[in-house]
Amino acid sequence: MEKDYIDLYKQHANSVGKSCSDLLNSKREAAFEKFQSLGFPNKSMENYRYCDLQEAFSIDYGLNINRVKMPINPHDVFSCDVPNLSTKLFFVVNDHFYKKDKTIGLPEGVLCGSLNDFAASHASLLEPYYSRLSEKSSDGMVPFNTTFAQDGFVLYVPAGVVINKPIQLIQILHGSEDMMVNRRLLIILEDNAKAQLLICDHSLSSKQFLTNQVTEIFVGKNASLEFYDLEMNHENSTRIANTFVTQDASSHLLMNGITLQNGLTRNNITVRLEGEGSEAKLSGMALGSGSQLIDNNLFVDHAVPHCTSHQLFKYVLDGSSRGVFGGRVLVEKDAQKTSAFQSNKNLCSTREARMFVKPQLEIYADDVKCSHGTATGQIDEKALFYMRTRGIPEKEARLLLKFAFTADVLDHIGLEPLKDRMRMLVEKRFRGELAKCAGCSSSNCS
Amino acid sequence: MLLEIKNLHASIDGKEILRGINLSINEGEIHAIMGPNGSGKSTLSAVLTGNPAFEVTEGEIWFRGKNLLELSPEDRSREGLFLSFQYPVEIPGVSMVNFMRSAVNEHRKYRQEPALSASDFLKLMREKRSVVELDSKLANRSVNEGFSGGEKKRNEIFQMAMLEPKLSILDETDSGLDIDALRIVALGVNKLRTPENSTIVITHYQRLLDYIVPDKVHILYKGRIVKTAGRELVLDLEERGYDWIKQETEE
Numbered sequence: 001m002e003k004d005y006i007d008l009y010k011q012h013a014n015s016v017g018k019s020c021s022d023l024l025n026s027k028r029e030a031a032f033e034k035f036q037s038l039g040f041p042n043k044s045m046e047n048y049r050y051c052d053l054q055e056a057f058s059i060d061y062g063l064n065i066n067r068v069k070m071p072i073n074p075h076d077v078f079s080c081d082v083p084n085l086s087t088k089l090f091f092v093v094n095d096h097f098y099k100k101d102k103t104i105g106l107p108e109g110v111l112c113g114s115l116n117d118f119a120a121s122h123a124s125l126l127e128p129y130y131s132r133l134s135e136k137s138s139d140g141m142v143p144f145n146t147t148f149a150q151d152g153f154v155l156y157v158p159a160g161v162v163i164n165k166p167i168q169l170i171q172i173l174h175g176s177e178d179m180m181v182n183r184r185l186l187i188i189l190e191d192n193a194k195a196q197l198l199i200c201d202h203s204l205s206s207k208q209f210l211t212n213q214v215t216e217i218f219v220g221k222n223a224s225l226e227f228y229d230l231e232m233n234h235e236n237s238t239r240i241a242n243t244f245v246t247q248d249a250s251s252h253l254l255m256n257g258i259t260l261q262n263g264l265t266r267n268n269i270t271v272r273l274e275g276e277g278s279e280a281k282l283s284g285m286a287l288g289s290g291s292q293l294i295d296n297n298l299f300v301d302h303a304v305p306h307c308t309s310h311q312l313f314k315y316v317l318d319g320s321s322r323g324v325f326g327g328r329v330l331v332e333k334d335a336q337k338t339s340a341f342q343s344n345k346n347l348c349s350t351r352e353a354r355m356f357v358k359p360q361l362e363i364y365a366d367d368v369k370c371s372h373g374t375a376t377g378q379i380d381e382k383a384l385f386y387m388r389t390r391g392i393p394e395k396e397a398r399l400l401l402k403f404a405f406t407a408d409v410l411d412h413i414g415l416e417p418l419k420d421r422m423r424m425l426v427e428k429r430f431r432g433e434l435a436k437c438a439g440c441s442s443s444n445c446s
Numbered sequence: 447m448l449l450e451i452k453n454l455h456a457s458i459d460g461k462e463i464l465r466g467i468n469l470s471i472n473e474g475e476i477h478a479i480m481g482p483n484g485s486g487k488s489t490l491s492a493v494l495t496g497n498p499a500f501e502v503t504e505g506e507i508w509f510r511g512k513n514l515l516e517l518s519p520e521d522r523s524r525e526g527l528f529l530s531f532q533y534p535v536e537i538p539g540v541s542m543v544n545f546m547r548s549a550v551n552e553h554r555k556y557r558q559e560p561a562l563s564a565s566d567f568l569k570l571m572r573e574k575r576s577v578v579e580l581d582s583k584l585a586n587r588s589v590n591e592g593f594s595g596g597e598k599k600r601n602e603i604f605q606m607a608m609l610e611p612k613l614s615i616l617d618e619t620d621s622g623l624d625i626d627a628l629r630i631v632a633l634g635v636n637k638l639r640t641p642e643n644s645t646i647v648i649t650h651y652q653r654l655l656d657y658i659v660p661d662k663v664h665i666l667y668k669g670r671i672v673k674t675a676g677r678e679l680v681l682d683l684e685e686r687g688y689d690w691i692k693q694e695t696e697e
Contacts, residue, residue: 386535389495390549390605391523391556400548404539404588 001057002039002140006032008063009147015065020150021120024184027131031146038140047139050324050356051266051295056238059208061180064094067150072204074098074172085417087168087198088112090153094173095183097151107163111156115184118154126154129188133216133244139268141240145182145214152184157193159220166196166226166415173203173211173237185215189223191248196226198418203233213241219251221275226414229257230422231265232434235290238264247307249275256412257284258422259294260429266295273300273307273335283312285409287429288321288353295324302335305365311342314409316402316430317353328360329372335365342372347405349379349398399430447508448473448613448644454505456493462503463489465669471613474641478655478680479648481666482688487648488532490666491617495529496522510612523549524556526612526643530602530619537589542601545589546571546608553609574607578634596627603634610638615646620654632657652684665691 009016009032017025040057041048074091088106090113091098097114104112111118111125119126134142153169173181189195203209219225231239239262247253259265271280286294300309315323325344346355355376363370379401387397406426413419428434447470454467463486471477481487493500494507496519507514510525517525537545550570551561562570575585578600590598599619606614616635620628635645635658647658655663655677663680665673667688672695673679683691 380535380537382535383537385497385519386531386537387540387545387549388519389523389529389531390545390609391520391552392545392548393520393552394518396548396552400540400544401537404537407539 002036005144006036012065016148016150019067019116021116021123023119023123023127023130024116024149027135027146031131031135031143034143035140035147038138038143040140040144047297047326050322051264051293053238053240053264053266056210056264059178059210061178061208061210062175063148063180063182064096065148065150067096070094070096070174072174074170085166085415085421087166090167090169092153092169092171092183094175094179094181095149095151097153107161109158109161110163111154112167113154114151115154115186116151118156122156125156126186126188129216129218130186131216133218133246133270134214134242137242137244137270139242141212142214142242145184145212145242148182149184149214150182152186154186154188155195155197156186156188157190157195157223159190160192162194163196166198166418168198168200171199171201173201173209173233174205175207175209176205178208180210180212183211183213185213187215187217187225187227189219189225191221192223193220194224196228196415198228198415199230201229201231201233201239203237206234206236209233209237211237211239211241213239215241215243217243217245217253219245219247219253219278221248222250223248224252226254227256228413228415228418229255231257231259231262232425233262235261235263235292237262240266242268243270245269245271245280247271247273247275247278247280250277251275252278253280253282254412254414255280255282256409257296258409259284259286260425261287261434262292262294264293266297268297268299270299271301271309272303273309274303276304276306279308281310281412283310283409283412285313285406286315286323287406287426288315288323289318290321291319292321293324294321295326297324297326299328300330300340302329302331302338302340304332305334305336305338307335308339309341311344312409312412313344314406315346315355316405317346317348317355318350320350320352322354322356324356325374326358326360327372329362329370331363331365331368331370333364336367338365338368338370340368340370344374345405346374346376347379347402348376349402399427402430403427447471448510450506450508452506452508454493454507455503456489456500457503458489458500463500463669464493467505467666467669467671469664469671471644471646473644475662476645476647476658476660478660478663479646479666480650480663480680480683482692485666486669487666488617491529491615491646491648494522494615495519495527520552521556523609523611524553528606528609528611528614530599530606530614530616532617532619532621534590534593534598534602536591536593538591540589542585542587542589543571546605549605550608570608574604577607577637578603579630580604595622596624599623599631600627600634603631607634607638611643613644613646615648617648618650619647620649620651628654629657652680655680667691667695
């Protein structure tokens with residue numbers, strides 16, 4: 001399988017780089033070398049034991065190497081209706097940033113838009129960041145992305161700048177044939193900067209999609225980032241997302257990843273706390289049904305003293321869906337006074353649903369507060385019966401119990417309107433009323 | 447007749463607990479069911495409400511002219527059957543408000559009435575809460591979560607007030623209550639009395655029956671009703687215990 005893509009790149013390396021900035025092109029050769037030695041992840045690797053990508057890779061995807069424009073206007077086909085949530089709205093269609101006619105008012109110095117464009121126009125600014133966190137990764141998908149990435153999204157917030165309105169990025173998958181998308185995101189908050197970013201992944205057609213996304217996030221000293229990642233894709237979509245975060249002193253990160261609907265999702269999230277007093281709150285939720293697979297693999301690295309990390313991940317699995325949670329917390333030798341907490345709780349609401357959990361705590365410092373806990377169970381039959389004796393139908397009672405189970409993850413959302421909207425979407429999802437793509441206003445969806 | 451139980455046999459895990467219960471209850475009556483531990487009192491309430499853990503092996507139950515055994519637990523509730531649980535269940539994450547709103551509106555739907563508006567519903571909550579002096583703070587919490595024993599029992603009667611059942615079964619509602627809480631709960635039950643609705647009080651002790659005065663008292667022993675009499679039987683039992691009943695039965 002790798003060979004097809006290796007040949008593809010060898011033949012089309014020029015086309016890949018032709019429309020791209022020097023910065024993006026400068027990383028390709030080394031990444032290509034690395035991919036050739038690493039290959040795609042497979043089940044024989046401990047980290048991918050429960051995440052079989054074989055089938056996803058066996059599909060003959062098209063890659064839009066020649067940057068053929070997608071004949072859609074996302075504004076026409078997509079209306080993300082989060083009532084009362086006013087955002088600065090941007091679109092990426094497949095791996096292509098969608099340029100708008102009008103400019104969006106953001107504070108001076110902020111870069112927000114096409115990664116490729118800004119990598120050309122602000123090369124020296126972005127050069128120290130692009131690929132810096134990801135190039136050490138030993139996951140083959142990452143150098144694969146660097147090899148093929150042509151565009152994506154960048155958000156750069158200069159020191160001291162606070163963006164008051166949340167930025168919303170809608171990432172659309174669209175195509176009339178099976179497609180592979182190599183999407184790249186770069187988020188940089190300099191010292192004392194502040195931003196909220198909401199990313200909504202959304203497939204507009206039920207073709208087979210493989211999204212290979214790499215996101216690098218830099219949170220500067222005393223900076224604060226809220227990062228919401230909402231996935232609402234068709235069941236024919238495979239998403240492999242590698243996210244790398246580094247946090248400087250006294251910075252805050254709130255990250256909430258919600259898989260509402262998908263086919264196969266693999267999220268690798270690496271957070272390195274590199275500055276003293278930094279804090280990472282990482283939470284996530286996955287709702288599985290049918291034969292979906294959701295695999296969240298986290299690595300939190302406490303490199304310095306006085307940092308805090310919280311993890312809260314919950315899964316609700318229906319049908320014969322499978323969930324995987326791997327959470328590794330590393331407290332390095334000098335990282336005294338670390339507080340690291342991890343909690344993973346799962347509900348398998350059918351006999352066929354399966355959950356695989358691997359928590360790991362590695363502590364090399366001796367003055368730390370760390371805990372981890374995981375539990376997987378079924379719907380509480382006593383509670384179910386109790387509710388039914390009050391006249392609540394079994395189906396509704398199950399739904400209320402599942403919804404209740406996810407409540408604390410939703411409570412971690414900082415944006416109130418988004419919290420309300422998410423509650424509504426989650427409830428709809430449990431009711432089976434969530435349209436294949438709930439935000440579409442057109443009939444593009446099949 | 448409101449409820450008629452004919453020759454009811456029921457078992458759990460293959461073990462027979464109820465061995466031929468016969469019981470009739472008319473509108474407006476209060477029946478006490480007493481009996482030693484393990485005689486089948488709670489099993490009877492579980493079978494009446496349709497707890498799937500129990501299997502009915504023989505007999506019939508008719509409730510307001512309907513074959514109760516053919517109804518799901520939720521339909522039994524909507525038909526007007528209510529159980530105040532001996533051990534109310536905690537449901538973390540489900541707020542009392544959402545829980546009760548679901549329940550009330552499901553009942554209304556069953557009667558083909560429109561759902562209550564948010565403000566009408568909250569008004570109803572306020573009104574019914576006062577029946578058992580349930581703190582408004584509790585009404586805003588998750589169902590029974592972190593409630594004391596007494597609060598849980600009061601919450602059961604509050605739910606009963608909300609749902610206005612035709613037949614209420616109070617399963618050891620007095621257990622774990624101090625004397626003040628017992629009085630509040632019992633007065634609450636009495637406030638909810640009408641000439642149409644009936645109550646089954648399952649208890650070990652006399653004290654609840656001092657407040658909720660039964661028309662008939664049944665003694666359940668080894669899965670059968672072995673004695674039925676008026677309220678004077680309660681005093682008899684309090685004085686003499688169950689041994690004489692056991693002896694009489696064995697003979």
